[in-house]
Structures are given as C-alpha cells and as structure tokens.
Amino acid sequence: MAIGNNSSNLLKSFSYVAKTDATLLILGSMPGKVSLTQNEYYAHPRNAFWSIMSHLLGFPLALAYPLRLQKLLDNQVALWDVMKHCERDSSLDADILESSIVANDFSAFLNKHTDIKVIALNGKKAEQSFHRHVWKDLSAEFPSVRPIGLPSTSPANARISLEQKREVWINHLNKSPIARG
Numbered sequence: 001m002a003i004g005n006n007s008s009n010l011l012k013s014f015s016y017v018a019k020t021d022a023t024l025l026i027l028g029s030m031p032g033k034v035s036l037t038q039n040e041y042y043a044h045p046r047n048a049f050w051s052i053m054s055h056l057l058g059f060p061l062a063l064a065y066p067l068r069l070q071k072l073l074d075n076q077v078a079l080w081d082v083m084k085h086c087e088r089d090s091s092l093d094a095d096i097l098e099s100s101i102v103a104n105d106f107s108a109f110l111n112k113h114t115d116i117k118v119i120a121l122n123g124k125k126a127e128q129s130f131h132r133h134v135w136k137d138l139s140a141e142f143p144s145v146r147p148i149g150l151p152s153t154s155p156a157n158a159r160i161s162l163e164q165k166r167e168v169w170i171n172h173l174n175k176s177p178i179a180r181g
Helices: 033-038 049-057 065-074 106-112 124-138 162-173
Strands: 010-012 024-028 077-081 083-087 118-122 146-150
Touching: 024 124, 049 065, 049 162, 065 077, 106 124, 118 124, 118 162, 124 146, 146 162
Parallel strands: 024 077, 024 118, 118 146
Antiparallel strands: 010 083
16 A cells, blocks of 8 residues: 555555544554555454454454454544655554655544543554654643553564564553454
8 A cells, every 4th residue: 555656665544443432542653564565453353452452352363353343432442543645665663764654644533532531552553653754743732532552463573472562452452542342
C-alpha cells in the first residue's frame, strides 16, 4: 500500500475504527507489511494484539476480522495509528524515517469522540511519536484524556513474553473506562 510518486517506502496508515461513544483509543505507530498487505490492523499472526483483546473483552480469538473489530466497537474501544504517513524500509518501527512522519488529525478525532478518556500507546515508537508529533500541541485542549504507554504487541518485541505483554495490557486497561463484554 505504497503511496507517493517516487518512493515505494512511503506508507499510508488505515482509517480509524471507532464509534462516537468510544472511551478508549488504542494507537499503534504504523501498520507493518503484513497488516498493510492484508488491509487489517495487527494482521501478523504472531502479533499479540488480538490475543490480548480477546482475553480482555471475552471474545474468541478465532473470530473473523470484521467481527473482532465489532467487538472492539461494542466495548467502546477505538483503533488507529499515530502516523498518517511515513517512510520505512521494513516492518520495524526502528526503520521509520523520523523526518517523514505525518501524524493523523487527533484534534478532529478527539473533538468528534468526546468520551475518550484513555489513549493506549502500543509500543515505544507509538508513544514517542504521539508525544513528539501530537500531544505536545493537544494536551491543554484535552486535559481529561490520559495517554499511557504499553509494551508493543509486535513479535519484534521479544524482550517480554506474550503472557507478560498480556498481563501489563490487562492491568492497565482494566483501570481504564472500557466496558467489558
């Protein structure tokens, strides 16, 4: 899903998945190659995101992708990425060219989704990019919104196990204002 004129490394993220009653926004940095190819958030089979969400929200992991998205929506969870565009050679966040980052329009999103109370940042790159390119300009406008950094669900984050990722995510998100299915 490359865009632009001369660069096959310029990537475009997906549209957000959200209803106006969302209370939690989960942000990645930029979808990896498998996700971009399949046009699905967190499509890599070893990415822990859907395993964590199925455990937290009580739905079968084997659900088809549209039904998994619906479970998020039913539980007031929104999904998006920090970056609208960026250049990257691989699927690794470390390969994102910092000067190429264009952030999504979070002012418009948060003004439309006024019940968002927590923004969960999936991984260090999402957290760093969000604070650098977005939150420094918006924090005063949205004082009731609390960003929290969480360990990346990516298989590239091999420092901690799936069980440890799940435990941290669940501990933090159980404290957030999401409804549980």
